[in-house]
Amino acid sequence: MLVESIIVAIIASFYLGFEDKKFSLKKTLKYYGIIAIVGTVLIYVYLYLFTPAFVGVLGGYYIVAAIPILIISALYIFTGKSNNSDNIEIGIQALKIIAVIGIFIYLLATPILDNQKLHDIPQVKVYNNISQGSNFAPIDAQNMRIVDQSMAYYLGNKVIGSSEQNLGSQFEVKQNDFTIQNVNGRLYWVAPLEFRGIFKWWSAKTSPGFIMVDAEDPSAPAKLYTGYKMKYMTSSFLGDYVIRHLYSNGYQNVELKDINFEVTDKLQPRWVVSLTTPSVLNSGDVVKGIAVIDPENGDITEYSLGNAPEWVDRVMPEELARNYLSWYGKYIHGWLNSVITEKDVNVVSSGDMWLIHGNNGQAYWFAGMTSSSSKDQSLTSIALVNSRDGTVNLYRMNGWNEQAVMDAVNVTVSNFKNYHSSAPIPYDCSGRLAYVVPIAASSENGEIFQEIGIVDAITGHVSLGNTKAIAFEGYRRYLNENGYNFAITSSRAIGNITGIVNRISGIISANNLDYRLIYLNNSNIIFEIPISQYPEAALTNIGDTVNMTYEDTRDSVITVDSFNNSGIDVRISAEQQNYTRMRTNQTVY
Structure with missing residues (x-):
């Protein structure tokens, strides 16, 4: 950087050395000394304070080129040079024109001229529904994320x-x-x-x-x-500031983004910083890899994209994940279409993206996609951006977007003072999308957990509960009541039991659903059987032999997934037949 500063100083001082169209060596040396010293100091101060990345057009050096230009402009003003030479005046105007053109190129040229390249950067896999290649975690009464x-x-x-x-x-x-x-x-x-x-x-x-x-x-x-001695932090100063530490150790030629504090599985603290570079002029950022910094000793380990340690959750920055979806949805038919007709244009439906964890343990940036209309609260698709490799899974579906889901929950709890919904977390319910929404109450000290809402992404129905099990069971009942696929996929074990009925309740009605409770002689679980799904349950008596499958949620009362009374031969529906076949292919404990 010192060499570039000296070159700029030589050129500028030589130009300033002309007075009344005559060259003055004395003035040239004077201006060279001022520009070289002041410009170098200001450039290094700028680099130290703001740590700019030297990437993109002209290697990013245009970032600091403004400093000597400002010095030259100041000299013109304070020495009155602009009034003494027509050539200098013409030069100033030329610099202004060049600056305007440069700003235009920097801000506008990429989306106008290279929108197709931006559109093609994301590696997008499109599915017709979430059951095809789904990476959503299965909804589970035990393992729901309910603390925001x-x-x-x-x-x-x-x-x-x-x-x-x-x-x-x-x-x-x-x-x-x-x-x-x-x-x-x-x-x-x-x-x-x-x-x-x-x-x-x-x-x-x-x-x-x-x-x-x-x-x-x-x-x-x-x-x-506690017991750690972490020196390099985001709240440290001077050389202990973790980004400045990284920058001063050879990371000037990449953009340092999305600095995150993570711990290894052995609870060792680490800073994880994404390393990105533009691929289309000054835009189209792509992830090169990550830098992992030990906050205690400052050791830096760099990993290329795809080779990050398993404990690292965030390689892809949220900002870049949003850009990927924006480029893909916005420039589907080019830049002109994106600003005029907006045919097939889709945008991210919410102001925020949420990091969720899928069924394979990996983290994804989640967002709904909707039309470009600001009033649209319906989905056209949902997207998962893999936070480790940046690949995009796009699932076509119609339903409620994140804001509409939060609004539905807020209406449901509106009778409770200060209750409000938090960020919805999506889960897979046998190919059906459901949102788990934590509900908090605002207090002087902060947000306090109160309830859980499970919202059906297709219909917007809200099932509430003050525990995961109650909310989960309410959602199961809603699916049963309305004839939807009631087999909720789970990471928990699927139970299968055959036994003799020891005790049985009468027909119970609740939430527009009739059901019976059954207790077997070889189980400590009370089983709930929806009569609308299994009418033979209404005819079952003590002493009958029954077979049931259920999802083992470790609760004392469990709604069954299938029910059969061996003494009653009842024709079953096609839906139940399909469900039985599905269960046959699963491991039963």
Whole structure:
């Protein structure tokens, strides 16, 4: 960078050395000295403070070219040079024109001239519905993500305040510091203890640890892990600022994006920073890989795309995932169509994307896609952007988008003061999309968990419960009542039991559904049988032998997935026959 500064200074000083069309060596040397010294200092200050990436058009050097140009302009103003030479005046006007053209190219040329390249960057696989190649996690009464970021922030602050080390006087956690992560097969919100300002950083020198909040159990207390000496943090200053540390160690020629705090499966703290470069002029960013920084000793390990360690959840930045979907949906028929007729144009339906974890344990950026109309709250498709390799799975479907789902939940809980929905998390229900929506109450101290809503993405029906099991069961009943596929796929075991009826209830009516409760002589579970699905349950008596399959949710009362009384021969529907065949292909315990 010093060489470039000297070259600019030589050219500029030589040009300024002309006065009344005569060259003055004295003035040339004078201006060279000023521009070389001031320009070099300002450039290095700029690089140190703002860590710009030298990528894209002209290698990114246009970023710092403005500094010597500003110095030259200031010299014109303070020396009155612009009034003494027509050539200089013409030069100034030429610089203005070049600057305007450069800004136009930087801001507009990429989408206008290279929109097809932007559209083709995402590797998109299109499916007709979520049952085809689905990567959504199966809905499960045990493993639902029901703690959102705001609730994690509330729980995290509580554990800091109650710590015996009085950490709150020097350290803090902010809501956006919490990132969702899969640690040893369970979801947690993880956040580092950051310095509360420059003076706290100066006195403490290092951060002692981090906080983990269980994302699946709102009653679980947050856990504080200390004993670490983390020097390189986002709240550190000077060379301890983690991005500046990375930048000063050879990472000037990539864009440093989406810095996240993660822990390994052995609870070792790490910073994960995405490394991206533009592929189309100054746009069309693609992920080159990640840099993993040890916050204690500053060691940097770089991984190329596709080779990140298994514990890393975020390689693809949220901003880039959104851009991928935007480019794919917006430029389907070119730039002109995207701003005039908007034929087949789709946009991301919500202001935020949520990181979810699929059935293969990998993380995905989730978003609904809808038409370009600002009033449209219906879906045209839903997208999962793999956060490790950037591939996009697009599932065609009609239904409610994320905002409409949240609105439906808010209406359902409107009678409760300060209750409101949180970010909906999508799950696969035998090829049917369902959203799990945490419901919180706002208080002076933060967001406190209250209930769970499960929302059907097709109809918008809301099933509420103050526990996962109750909400889950309500959704099952809704599907049974309305004749939908009631077999909810789960990571839990599928039970199969044959026994003699020991006790049986009368016909019970609830939520417009008739059912009977049955207790067998060889089980400690009370089974609930929907009569609309299995009419022979209405004729079943004590002493009858029955066979049932069910999803083992570990609850005391479980709704069956199939029911058969061996003493009653009843013709079953085609739907039940298909379901029986499906269950036959699954492992039964």
